[in-house]
Amino acid sequence: MASVFENTNWMLAPILVPLAAATVAFLLMGIRGEARRNAQNAVGLAAALGVALSALALWAMVSGGGPVRYELGGWEAPLGINLYADGLSVFMLITTAIVGGAGSVYALGYFSGREGEDARRKEDLQDETGSFWPLWMFLWASMNGMFLAADAFNLYITLEILGLSAAALITLGGTRMAFSAGMRYLMVSLLGSLAYLLGVALLYGSFGALDLATLGEAASPIPPVWAALALISLGMALKTGLFPLHFWMPAAYTSAPSAASAILAGLVGKASFYLLLRVWFDVFGGSAPPAAGQIPGVLGAVAIVWGAVMAMRQTRIKTLLAYSSVSQMGYLFLLFALVSGAAPERSFEAWGGGVYLVLAHACAKAAMFMAAGVVIYSVGHDEIPRLRGIFQKLPISVATFAVGGITMMGLPTSGGFTAKYLLFTASVGTGQWWYSLVVLAGSILAALYLLRFLNPALIQVPTAKVYRDAPQIMSGTAFVLAVFSVFLGLMSAPLFELLSVGAPFPSGTMGGS
Amino acid sequence: MSFAGLVLDGLLALSLPVLAWRALSARDLYRAVILFITFGVILALAWARLGAPDIALAEAAIGAGITGALLLNTVGGLSRKNDKDDERPDEPTDRVGRPWRTRLAVTVPVTILAGGLAWAVLSFPAPVVDMPSLVGEAVAEGEVSHPVTAVLLDYRSYDTFLEIGVLLLAALCVWSLGLSAVRSTAPEAVSGSPVLAGFVRLLAPAMVVSGVYLLWAGTSQPGGAFQAGAVLGALGVVMVLTGLLVPSLGRGGVVRAGLALGFAVFLLVGVVSMLATGGFLAYPEGFEYGLILAIEFFLTFSIALTLTALFTTVPPREKGGGA
Incomplete structure (x- = not known):
């Protein structure tokens, strides 16, 4: 097996497999019903499996032999384009493999088109044009392509594919609100x-080259x-949604179909x-x-508090989760201030902590959006005041929300x-x-905004009517993903060892522990 | 440089910012689009004067031509909608007023940005990599003699491969919106006019020949799949407008396959070359010229079809399915 993993052509699989799947899914759009x-579904699941396998293969390759470089077309940089995989690239690939894989399984149930009693309710979405799979496959390929790119212009093309496909996914619901949110995102x-x-x-x-490594050697303070x-x-x-540039996030995450919200909130912001x-x-x-690192650091700190305070004032689950994302994305930007500190x-530690939160937040937030999707699928809306006592009807989804919340609050054993x-x-x-005060405050505020939904959901009162049962695969996937995020804290050793491969900072005593 | 050339360059350099400003500040959307198209044509001339005929061709065909047609189409759609809207006939939505606060909020950051960019550009260091001579050396050894084609389809073929993916994705995105079909914007009398239809029938062979020539020329001189595809795409748009081609373009499965063809062939060549030589898109020795021309041929077809499909906005009608 070792020799199979040494073949660097594995590096193309996370990009080419979803691209091929996108093409096939596009051709299949012509069939009806x-x-x-x-x-x-079969094409999408096969691609998800392919991405997962190739991410594992790359993990083995990178942790065995260090960072890998691949010369596309056989041309070496700076004339040609290279792909490059180090610990961070593979870590991000694993993140998309886990969250994207879960999103794909969730979509099986979400777009199953099961009839409800009231056929014209919100989110009664059957993806009539069959656009979800090809769009999602393009989106997935663009993220994986970004994580493996080693060329500044090539990164731009992956950004373009990412933005276009994400905007179209937001509008899939077809409502007026979804169109305007998608347009604004575009x-x-x-x-x-x-x-x-x-x-x-x-x-x-300035330098006549586009290859990132060449640019890195040439760059000087000019x-x-x-x-x-x-x-x-x-x-x-702007694309990640750092305060005060987060204005597009709530509408985009709220009006997208929940299967897409999970992917957008979990993965797309992380790519930029x-x-x-x-x-x-x-x-x-x-x-x-x-x-310079203090600018993103301070904005991140403001985002943590601002997002959490706004999350507390929301009356819909999905907008609450969207503002929670504004807050959690703020944590990521703290690392820019912390790595340039005096020590x-x-x-x-700071860099690894921020990167680890990418995975932890991706899993937990995707799971929570999926749970919100189950609620909407079953009840027809996600308005918190009308969901009192919903735990009696949808126990697994409320539990998913609570378990995912453990990562938002940063309680032990969670990622x-x-x-x-x-x-x-x-x-x-x-x-x-x-x-450090902001980090603590963010956790306490997270507990408060999560209780805004959990508190009414858990009380024993006569509750809203469930119109139709969501497919079990939806609530099951969400729950498994949320539980996974809670155990991420226990699995950190091998992941940090991976991150230390080719990391921009020496890992010291921490990496190998 | 000759005096006439200097005068021409000066005129181009002056008219570009003026046109850009007029297009942005036009209060009427239709006028803004016309100014935008003029801007594109002048920009194409500027590229030609700068010795970049490939970019000039692409800018004229895609930047001014196809984009202009798409924008005009949109303006047409908007004003049709306004005509139906009886509630506020005096205030069509294509007239946007701008209070001074908005102007200030736009002007200040733009001025800072422009100043910063000018400062940055003026302090460029000497490049550490001499890319033109690197390309020159590689072209001298390769089978394709035009450097732009060699960069696009050989040295940076992976970028072009993904760009073709963007085109396919664009058509997919437009279809996913579920919009209604573009009807001929001309009045019935014009779209049904035998003179116009006859003229397009005369025009079509000439455009096809120019498209194929641009494609063929691309290996040794300016031209290539994008320019050729744009010319043929423009023909498609004209045929839709005159009613010679229905907005749904034909049978669903065939149109879909045609759109995906260029991307699929590119992907297939990449994977096959990976199996043959061990590197993605690393063409085997001796097959370089043939493979590049083959890829470009299929790209031209798919690019032309995509541009026409973007213009008509509706997915092809399905009859019993089957892709």
Whole structure:
């Protein structure tokens, strides 16, 4: 088996498998009814399996032999385009494999088109055009392509595929609100991509190359590099939804079909964050002034509090979850302030903590959106005041919400605990204790906004009528994913060992533990 | 440089920002679109003057031509909707007023951005990589003699492969919206006019020949799949507008397969070359020219069909299914 995993062509599988699946699913759109649904489901699941297998193969390859480089078309950089996989790339691939795989299984039930008593209720979505699978496969390929890209322009193309397919997924519901949310997301996404492209143009103008490694060696503290870093950061902060650029998030996550909301909130925002990590630490490692990291850091801290306070004021589950995402994305940006602190030996802790939260939050938030989808599927709405006592009817979904909440609050054994603990110790260790207060405050506020739904859901009162039972595969997938996020804290050792491969900071004593 | 050339360059450089500003500040959407198309044509001329005929062709065909047609189509759709809307006849939605606060909120960041960019561009260092000479050396050894084609389909073929994916995705996105069909924007008398239809019938062979020539020329001089596809796509748009081609373009399965063909062939060539040479899109020795031309041929077809499909916006009608 070892020799099979040494073949670097594995690196293309996470990109080509979903692309091939997208093409086949697109051709299948022509068939009508049950036959199309079954065929597209089979194609989608096969692709999910392929991505998972290739992510595991890459894990074995990278942890065995260190970072891998692949020359596309047989041309070496800077003339040709390279793919590059290190610990961070494979970690992100595993994240999409887990959350994307769960999302695919969930979609089997979600788009099963089971008839309800009242056929024209909100989210009674059957995906009549059969667009979900091809769009989702394109989206998945673009994320995997981004995590493996080693070329600044190639990254731009993956961003374009990402933005287009995500915008179309938001509008799948077909409501007026979904169209306007999707359109707004498309504009935001194009603006972000264009800012990125402008930054890349400046880099190409300065150094004559697009290969990230070549750029990283050439980069020096000169005005074009600062301008490029500022433009790229602005574009990606917009696409990730960093406060105050989060304005598009609530409408987008709320009006998308829940199967798509789970993918969007779990994975899509994280992809642009990954790009930011790459650019800051691998390309501009030494050329950004340390104080620059305070800008995303402070905005992240404000986002944690602002998002949580807004989440408390929501009356719908999905908008509550969307504002919770604004808050949780804030945590990710703390790492920019913490790695540039006074204690360089803490840098890996801060960086690793932020990256680990990507996985933990992706699992938990996707599970919670899936649970919200089950509620809407069964009851027809997600308005919290009308869901009192819903635990009696939908116990698994309410439990999913509570279990996913453990990661949001950062309680022990959850992946959120590991990540937030690392961010906390890094902020104390680098003498920036005020960030540790924000980390704690965010957890307490998370408990408060989660109770906004859990409290009424758990009381014993006569409750809303369930119109139809959601397929068990929906509530089951959501629950398993939520439980997985709780045990992520116990599985951190091998994942941090993976992250230390090719990491921009020495892992010191932490990585191998 | 000759005096006439200098005058032309000066005119181009002056008119571009003026046209851009006029297009952005036009209070009427129709006028803005016309200015945008003019901007595209002038920009194409500027690219030609800068010695980049490939980009000039692409800008003229896609930037000005196809995009302009799509925008005009949208404006047409909007004003038709306004005509039906009797409630506020004096205030059509294509007239947007801008209070001074909005102007200030736009002007200040844009000025800062422009200043920063100018400062950055003026302080470019000497490039560490001499890309043009790298490309030149590789072209001298390869089978394709036009550097732009060599970059697009050989050295950076993976980017082009993904871009073709973007085109397929664009058609998919538009279809997923479930919009209604584009009808001929011309009045009945015009769309049914035998003179116009006859003219298009005369025009069609010429456009097909130019498209194929652009495709063929691409291996040794400016041209290639994108330019050829844009010319043929424009023909498709004209045929839809004159009613020679129905908006749904034909039988569902065939149209779908046609759209996916270019991407699928590209993917297949990549995978087969991976099995043959061990590298994705690494063409085997001696097959480079043939494979690139084959890919470009299928790309041209799919690009043309995609551009026409984007214009008509409706998915093909299904009759009994089968893809």
